[in-house]
Amino acid sequence: MAKAPKTFDEWYVKSSYQNFVRQEGVPLYEGSALEDLGSLTLTDWERRGGKAAYTRLGDQEYYNLQIVEIPPGGELKPERHMYDSVMYVMKGRGAATIWQEGEPRTTVEWEEGALLAIPLNAWHQEFNSSGSEPCRILFGTNMAHVINLYGNLDFVFNNPFVFSDRYTYSMQSFFSDKGQQWNLRLYETNFIPDIRKFSLDPYPERGNRTSIMRLAMSNTSIGMHIMSVSEGTYVTAHRHEARAHVIVVEGEGYELLFMPGEERQRRRVPTNPYAVVAPRHNEYHQHFNTGKGEYRMLAFRGSGLRQGGGRRYDPARTAQDKNPYDLSFKISYEKEDPAIREEYYKELEKNGISLRLKPLDQRG
Ligand SMILES: [Fe+2]
Numbered sequence: 001m002a003k004a005p006k007t008f009d010e011w012y013v014k015s016s017y018q019n020f021v022r023q024e025g026v027p028l029y030e031g032s033a034l035e036d037l038g039s040l041t042l043t044d045w046e047r048r049g050g051k052a053a054y055t056r057l058g059d060q061e062y063y064n065l066q067i068v069e070i071p072p073g074g075e076l077k078p079e080r081h082m083y084d085s086v087m088y089v090m091k092g093r094g095a096a097t098i099w100q101e102g103e104p105r106t107t108v109e110w111e112e113g114a115l116l117a118i119p120l121n122a123w124h125q126e127f128n129s130s131g132s133e134p135c136r137i138l139f140g141t142n143m144a145h146v147i148n149l150y151g152n153l154d155f156v157f158n159n160p161f162v163f164s165d166r167y168t169y170s171m172q173s174f175f176s177d178k179g180q181q182w183n184l185r186l187y188e189t190n191f192i193p194d195i196r197k198f199s200l201d202p203y204p205e206r207g208n209r210t211s212i213m214r215l216a217m218s219n220t221s222i223g224m225h226i227m228s229v230s231e232g233t234y235v236t237a238h239r240h241e242a243r244a245h246v247i248v249v250e251g252e253g254y255e256l257l258f259m260p261g262e263e264r265q266r267r268r269v270p271t272n273p274y275a276v277v278a279p280r281h282n283e284y285h286q287h288f289n290t291g292k293g294e295y296r297m298l299a300f301r302g303s304g305l306r307q308g309g310g311r312r313y314d315p316a317r318t319a320q321d322k323n324p325y326d327l328s329f330k331i332s333y334e335k336e337d338p339a340i341r342e343e344y345y346k347e348l349e350k351n352g353i354s355l356r357l358k359p360l361d362q363r364g
Contacts, residue, residue: 016151017061017144027053032257032283033267037138037247037274038090042069048076057278060242061144063222063300065276069136070094070128078125082156083146084220085139087126088195088247088298089114090274092135094128100162103169113194113249115298116175117218119167121159138274140245140300142222166219174218186305188216195226195298196250203227207235208333208357216305223302223309229253229289232356234344237286238330244301245278252291254347256340258284263337284331286340290347333357 005011013019021028026043034040034055042051045068055065066085070076070092087096093111100122108116109129118124128135147156167174179189185201192198192215200211209230217224229235229251239260246255248271255277258266263284269277271287279285289295303309321335333341345355 015061015144015148017064017147018056020147020153021054021056024052024054026051029053029055030057032058032280033255033269033271033275033277035270035275036272037065037067037276038136040067042067048079050074050076055276055278056144057245057276058242058283059280060278061148062243063140063142063245063278064144065245066139066141066143067136068126068139069134070126071134072128073131074134075127076125078123079157080121080123080159081143081146082121082150082159082161083141083143084118084120084222085141085143086115086117086217086220086222086224086300088138088140088249090136090138092128092130092133092137094126094130094135096124096126098122098124098167098175100164100168101160106169106175108175108191110191110193113196115192115195115215115217117190117220117222119218120163120220121161122163122167138247140222140224140247182216185212186214186216186310188305190218196296198226200226200228206238206330208233210235214305214309216310219306221304221307222300223304223307225299225301227287227297227299229287229295229297230356231289231291231293231295232348232353234288234357235286236330236332237284237336237340239279239282239284242279242281242283244299245276246285246287246297246299246301248273248275249296249298251289251293251295253287253289253295255288256284256286260284266340288344288347290344290351290353292351292353 042053045052051069053067089110089112095107095109097105097107099105175191181187200213203210203212212227215224253271255269255271256266321332
């Protein structure tokens with residue numbers, strides 16, 4: 001019989017997710033921002049081949065990233081799992097084969113900018129089609145949550161259940177169909193060849209000349225959106241529960257992060273592709289475009305749009321400077337610390353870009 005623990009240190013164990021990453025023998029990156037996923041150090045990954053690293057960002061274990069490099073001409077070993085996973089291609093080109101147990105395989109070819117959602121517990125295998133360049137991909141997943149929920153890797157990675165309601169080979173053109181826009185700012189599809197060219201809808205509630213498209217993909221439970229901030233502008237600060245991961249995919253800018261009541265101790269993170277920001281619970285965050293052209297981000301956040309997240313950000317229900325206890329609280333341009341805009345204006349001047357917002361003296 002196991003000896004009963006006598007002290008907290010004896011009793012305490014790390015989470016199942018942290019133990020899993022330790023077992024994988026690759027790095028675990030923590031914090032609320034990483035400046036460049038493209039150059040992040042990865043190490044050899046025995047389980048699937050290639051190199052890998054994991055994240056535990058924003059002091060939460062719901063969503064996490066898995067950053068993977070496949071060597072020139074290389075491939076990863078096939079896997080399936082009971083967590084949802086959406087793949088984004090940061091560099092290179094290749095293919096993924098996806099199949100359900102006992103069914104024919106479907107191949108999806110991808111290159112930089114592609115977003116592909118893997119159906120739950122479907123087999124998948126990724127290949128690098130270049131013989132000279134490595135490719136670097138990231139998976140946005142709820143692996144941390146699922147591993148902590150069940151605590152049993154055999155259940156998570158070796159589970160025979162087939163979710164044929166989510167995907168079967170007979171669902172013709174599942175990955176080649178262009179998808180459908182259901183509503184303003186809401187699009188359902190399973191594969192996007194290049195999210196940097198994906199058409200978005202205006203989103204003035206978040207900021208001047210800002211646009212967005214929320215994505216429902218492959219019946220996964222992961223909520224996602226693509227957001228764009230035009231040249232010479234920035235979006236208003238807001239905060240919410242931890243778990244959102246924002247990955248810069250195009251443009252040049254910075255991010256401000258601060259906890260409520262600590263506006264003067266703002267942290268500033270330079271954010272070129274591929275920076276990621278994953279604010280802690282209630283941590284304010286604010287995106288600034290300082291470059292030429294648009295500043296575009298991919299976000300994993302909230303719950304899936306078919307899992308209760310579909311109407312969540314209805315503008316009429318978005319709190320603004322009203323109830324500081326509301327989790328979707330935001331600070332409008334008029335209420336923010338004037339130093340924020342002054343700092344932004346100086347950055348634009350350095351880059352020879354004009355401010356495309358109303359002057360400060362028109363504040364309410
Ligand atoms: Fe956010």
